[in-house]
Amino acid sequence: MTTLAIDNIGQLVTNDPSLGEGPLGIVRDAALVIDGNRIAAVESAGAQADARIDAAGRAVIPGFVDSHTHLVFAGDRADEFAARMAGERYAAGGIRVTTDATRAASTEELTQLTERRRREGIRAGITHVEIKSGYGLETDSEARSCEVAARFTDDVTFLGAHVVPAEYQDRPDDYVWLVTGDMLAACAPYSKWIDVFCEEGAFDAEQSRAVLEAGAAAGLGLRVHANQLGEGPGVQLAVEMGAASADHCTYLSDADIEALAGGDTVATFLPATDFSTREQYPDGRRAIDAGVSVALATNTNPGSSYTTSMSFCIALAVRDMRMTADEALQAATLGGARALRRDDIGHLSPGARADVAILDAPSHAHLVYRPGVPLIAATITAGELAWSDPDSRLGHSP
Amino acid sequence: MTTLAIDNIGQLVTNDPSLGEGPLGIVRDAALVIDGNRIAAVESAGAQADARIDAAGRAVIPGFVDSHTHLVFAGDRADEFAARMAGERYAAGGIRVTTDATRAASTEELTQLTERRRREGIRAGITHVEIKSGYGLETDSEARSCEVAARFTDDVTFLGAHVVPAEYQDRPDDYVWLVTGDMLAACAPYSKWIDVFCEEGAFDAEQSRAVLEAGAAAGLGLRVHANQLGEGPGVQLAVEMGAASADHCTYLSDADIEALAGGDTVATFLPATDFSTREQYPDGRRAIDAGVSVALATNTNPGSSYTTSMSFCIALAVRDMRMTADEALQAATLGGARALRRDDIGHLSPGARADVAILDAPSHAHLVYRPGVPLIAATITAGELAWSDPDSRLGHSP
Numbered sequence: 005m006t007t008l009a010i011d012n013i014g015q016l017v018t019n020d021p022s023l024g025e026g027p028l029g030i031v032r033d034a035a036l037v038i039d040g041n042r043i044a045a046v047e048s049a050g051a052q053a054d055a056r057i058d059a060a061g062r063a064v065i066p067g068f069v070d071s072h073t074h075l076v077f078a079g080d081r082a083d084e085f086a087a088r089m090a091g092e093r094y095a096a097g098g099i100r101v102t103t104d105a106t107r108a109a110s111t112e113e114l115t116q117l118t119e120r121r122r123r124e125g126i127r128a129g130i131t132h133v134e135i136k137s138g139y140g141l142e143t144d145s146e147a148r149s150c151e152v153a154a155r156f157t158d159d160v161t162f163l164g165a166h167v168v169p170a171e172y173q174d175r176p177d178d179y180v181w182l183v184t185g186d187m188l189a190a191c192a193p194y195s196k197w198i199d200v201f202c203e204e205g206a207f208d209a210e211q212s213r214a215v216l217e218a219g220a221a222a223g224l225g226l227r228v229h230a231n232q233l234g235e236g237p238g239v240q241l242a243v244e245m246g247a248a249s250a251d252h253c254t255y256l257s258d259a260d261i262e263a264l265a266g267g268d269t270v271a272t273f274l275p276a277t278d279f280s281t282r283e284q285y286p287d288g289r290r291a292i293d294a295g296v297s298v299a300l301a302t303n304t305n306p307g308s309s310y311t312t313s314m315s316f317c318i319a320l321a322v323r324d325m326r327m328t329a330d331e332a333l334q335a336a337t338l339g340g341a342r343a344l345r346r347d348d349i350g351h352l353s354p355g356a357r358a359d360v361a362i363l364d365a366p367s368h369a370h371l372v373y374r375p376g377v378p379l380i381a382a383t384i385t386a387g388e389l390a391w392s393d394p395d396s397r398l399g400h401s402p
Numbered sequence: 403m404t405t406l407a408i409d410n411i412g413q414l415v416t417n418d419p420s421l422g423e424g425p426l427g428i429v430r431d432a433a434l435v436i437d438g439n440r441i442a443a444v445e446s447a448g449a450q451a452d453a454r455i456d457a458a459g460r461a462v463i464p465g466f467v468d469s470h471t472h473l474v475f476a477g478d479r480a481d482e483f484a485a486r487m488a489g490e491r492y493a494a495g496g497i498r499v500t501t502d503a504t505r506a507a508s509t510e511e512l513t514q515l516t517e518r519r520r521r522e523g524i525r526a527g528i529t530h531v532e533i534k535s536g537y538g539l540e541t542d543s544e545a546r547s548c549e550v551a552a553r554f555t556d557d558v559t560f561l562g563a564h565v566v567p568a569e570y571q572d573r574p575d576d577y578v579w580l581v582t583g584d585m586l587a588a589c590a591p592y593s594k595w596i597d598v599f600c601e602e603g604a605f606d607a608e609q610s611r612a613v614l615e616a617g618a619a620a621g622l623g624l625r626v627h628a629n630q631l632g633e634g635p636g637v638q639l640a641v642e643m644g645a646a647s648a649d650h651c652t653y654l655s656d657a658d659i660e661a662l663a664g665g666d667t668v669a670t671f672l673p674a675t676d677f678s679t680r681e682q683y684p685d686g687r688r689a690i691d692a693g694v695s696v697a698l699a700t701n702t703n704p705g706s707s708y709t710t711s712m713s714f715c716i717a718l719a720v721r722d723m724r725m726t727a728d729e730a731l732q733a734a735t736l737g738g739a740r741a742l743r744r745d746d747i748g749h750l751s752p753g754a755r756a757d758v759a760i761l762d763a764p765s766h767a768h769l770v771y772r773p774g775v776p777l778i779a780a781t782i783t784a785g786e787l788a789w790s791d792p793d794s795r796l797g798h799s800p
Contacts (some may be wrong), residue, residue, distance in 0.1 A: 009439075080764065082763075082764070082765050082767040082768055082771045083765075084768065085767065085770070085771045086726070086727045086770065086771070089721070089726070089727065089770060090726045090727075091724075113689025123793065124775065127776075127793070128774075128775075178734075276773065276774070278723075279717075279721055280771075281774060291778075301594075310772050311772055311773050311775055312774075312775055313773070313775055315774060316773055317774075319677075322487050323487070323678075326483070326489075328487070328488045329484045329487065366478065366480070367480050367481075369481065369484040370480055371481065372483070372484065372487060373479075373480045373483045373484070373678075373708050374708050374709055375674065375677060375678065375709050375714055376526075376674070376709045376710075376711025376713060376714025376717075376774060377522065377526075377708075377710055377711055378525075378776045394792055396524070
C-alpha cells in the first residue's frame with residue numbers, strides 16, 4: 005500500500021469531534037493521510053507520505069453520502085417538468101413515461117445512463133450512493149434495475165412498491181402480492197434494502213406493512229418514502245418497524261416528530277424535490293431541535309428531482325429549512341451514512357473509507373454562500389482520485 | 403477568417419423569431435456557422451465549414467449576458483453569511499469588510515481575483531458581463547476598480563454611489579459631492595455607465611438624481627439599484643430619467659409596474675440575491691404580464707449574492723418568480739443585452755457576436771429541470787472556444 009497525503013488543508017471537516025473542534029471535528033492547517041483505501045491519520049500540515057496533493061489552503065470534507073437516489077432509469081421528462089412549472093396542472097407524462105423507457109432500454113444502455121449520472125455525482129462530491137429500483141415495476145425489469153444498481157453500489161434498494169403500475173390499477177393488492185412474492189425473490193439477491201412509497205395514491209399503511217414485512221423476512225433492511233405530499237401513516241410505520249430511514253418527511257405531525265426522536269429511524273430530507281415540485285420545504289429546524297437524526301439526499305430521479313447536486317440541497321436546507329451550514333453539511337455526509345446504517349463512511353476518522361471531497365473554497369460555508377457554483381475541486385473515492393477539476397491546479401506529486 | 407460550424411444541434415435557441423419557432427426562434431437539427439467572431443448563418447445539420455464541433459444532439463443557446471455584477475473585490479464574507487443564515491441579525495462585517503480588503507489589495511491581486519471569477523462565469527455559460535465598481539468608495543480606489551473592470555468588459559459601470567462609506571457617515575451630501583465631482587472625473591474614462599443605489603439606508607431620491615444627472619452630463623448611460631428591500635422612489639426615477647435598467651425590483655407598486663411598462667427601462671431581477679438574503683422573490687410573472695421588459699442577472703458580489711451561476715438564477719425565476727423556462731432563458735440572454743442597450747449580443751442572428759453556450763442537455767428546459775447541475779458543455783466567446791468540459795467529449799475537428 006502506498007500512502008497519500010492531502011496537505012495544506014485550510015479547514016478539514018472530519019465529522020469526528022475527537023479529532024477537532026465542535027460537532028464537525030474541524031482541524032485547521034491540517035494534512036489528511038490516506039493508506040490504500042482507508043484514512044490513516046489526521047496530522048498537521050507538512051505530513052510525510054509516498055504521494056501528496058497540495059490543497060493550498062482549501063477546505064476538505066468527507067465525501068457526500070447520497071442515501072436516496074433513483075439513478076437507474078431511461079427517458080427524459082423535461083417537457084412535462086416545464087409544463088408543470090408553467091402551471092399546467094394535468095401535464096402529460098408522469099412516471100409511466102419513465103417506466104416505459106426503462107423497460108424498453110437495453111441493460112447496456114441502462115448501465116451507461118447510470119454510469120453517466122454517477123460520474124456527474126462524483127464531480128459533485130458524492131462518494132457513496134444508495135440506488136433504488138422502481139421504474140421497472142415488473143419482475144424481470146425490477147431485477148435488472150437492481151442488478152445494474154449493484155454495479156455501482158452495495159447499497160441497492162428494491163423499490164418494486166414505488167407506485168402501482170398501470171396494468172394493476174384496478175387490483176393493487178395483486179400488485180402487492182407480486183412485489184412481496186416473485187419480484188422480491190428476483191430482486192433480493194442484488195439488494196440490501198427494501199423500500200415502499202407509503203402515501204395516498206401509492207400504497208396505504210396495510211400494503212406498506214406487508215411489503216416491509218416481506219422484505220425483512222427476506223433479510224433486507226427497511227426504508228420508507230413517507231409524508232411527501234401530506235401527513236400520513238408512513239413515518240410512524242417506519243419508526244415502528246425499525247426502518248433505517250423515513251424519506252421526504254415534508255409534512256410531519258407532532259406525533260411523527262415524537263416517534264422519530266424516540267426511535268432509530270433517520271429523517272431524510274429531499275429538498276431538491278420540494279424545489280422541483282413547488283411544495284413547501286420540510287422544517288428541518290423543528291426536527292433537529294426535537295432531537296431527530298436527520299440526513300439530506302438528492303433523490304435524483306427524472307420526475308421530481310433531476311439533480312445530482314448535494315451542494316444545491318445543502319443551500320436549500322439552510323435557506324429554506326432553517327438548518328445551519330454546519331448541520332446541513334453533516335446531514336449530507338454523516339447523516340447519509342447513518343441513514344444507511346454504515347459507520348465506515350461519512351467521516352474522516354482513521355480507519356474510515358477514504359472518501360473525500362476537496363472544495364475550491366476556504367471553508368465548507370461556501371457550499372451555501374456560493375449557491376449554484378460547482379465547488380468540488382477534487383473527489384477521492386476509496387483512496388482513488390476520481391475527479392479533479394482542470395482549473396483547480398491542485399499540486400499532485402509525484 | 404476561418405469558419406467554424408457547430409453541427410448536429412438538437413435544439414438551437416436563436417432568440418430571433420425570424421429564424422425559427424416562437425419567441426425563442428428555435429431551430430431543430432441545426433448547424434450554427436461562425437465566421438471569425440460573428441455568427442454567419444443558421445443552417446440545417448451537415449453544414450460545411452473550415453472547422454467543426456459536433457454537438458451530437460445537444461441544445462445550443464446564446465451565451466448568457468450578465469448585466470449586473472460586482473466582480474472586482476477582495477475579501478471573503480462566508481462567516482458573516484453563515485451567521486445571517488443561522489438567524490443572527492446583527493452579524494459582524496458588512497460591506498466595510500469588502501471595502502477595506504479591496505482598498506488594501508494590489509491592482510494585480512484585484513485583476514487576478516476578477517479573472518478567476520470571470521473564468522468561473524465563462525464555465526457557467528456567461529459570455530458577456532457588466533462589471534460595477536463600488537467597493538473602493540474613494541476616488542483612487544474607485545478609479546482603479548473601473549480600470550480593472552475595463553480589462554474584462556466594455557460595459558463598466560461606475561458605482562461610487564453604492565453606499566455612503568463610514569468616513570462620510572455623518573455628512574452624506576459631502577460624499578455625493580465627491581462622487582459627482584472628482585470621483586466621477588477619475589472613473590468616467592473607464593466607464594460606459596453610472597449607477598446609484600437608491601434605497602433607504604443608501605441614497606435618497608434627491609441624491610440619486612444628482613448622481614445620475616452628473617453621470618449623464620459626463621456622457622455615461624444610467625442604471626439604478628432600486629426597490630430591493632421595499633418600495634421606494636428608485637424605479638420611477640430610473641424610468642423618468644431614461645435609465646437603461648432598474649435592478650432588483652423585488653418590491654414593485656402598481657405605479658412602478660405602470661412606469662416600467664410605459665418606459666424604456668428594463669427591470670432586471672436578481673433572484674440569487676433574494677435567495678441569499680432570504681428576501682421574498684420578485685413577481686416576474688406580474689411584470690411580464692404587464693408588458694415590462696425584463697432581464698435576469700447574477701449580481702455576483704461577496705455580500706448578498708456570491709454566485710456566478712446564471713442557471714441557478716433561471717431555476718429560481720421559474721420556481722419562485724413564476725416565469726416560464728422560455729421567459730427565464732430569454733431574460734438571461736436577450737433581456738441582459740437589452741438592459742445594456744446592445745443589439746450585438748443575446749441572440750444568434752447572422753452578424754451578431756459569436757457568443758454561444760453548448761448545453762450538456764437536449765433542451766434549454768434542462769437548465770430548470772436539473773437545478774444545481776453544471777450543464778455547460780462548452781462556451782464560445784466571440785468565436786473562440788473559451789471552455790470545454792473534459793467529460794463532454796465534444797467532437798472537434800480538425
